[in-house]
Amino acid sequence: MSLIAGRPAFRQIQQIPRGIRSVHIENKVHDTMPFRTNGGGFGAKLAVVSIIGFGTPFFAAWYHGAFR
Numbered sequence: 001m002s003l004i005a006g007r008p009a010f011r012q013i014q015q016i017p018r019g020i021r022s023v024h025i026e027n028k029v030h031d032t033m034p035f036r037t038n039g040g041g042f043g044a045k046l047a048v049v050s051i052i053g054f055g056t057p058f059f060a061a062w063y064h065g066a067f068r
Helices: 003-014 039-063
Strands: none
């Protein structure tokens, strides 16, 4: 295939798909979350999920006798 014949196909691959747009979020001081929410409530929920998610394997190991 010649270079001239291959270039239109190459350009067709390079086109940005329509319907997809870039998202730009302007982060300011004390406004770094990309959504409007109560920061304390979000932090509490994040802490609970993190503790349960990280602690479950250790609890399971203790329950099955790995730490006895």
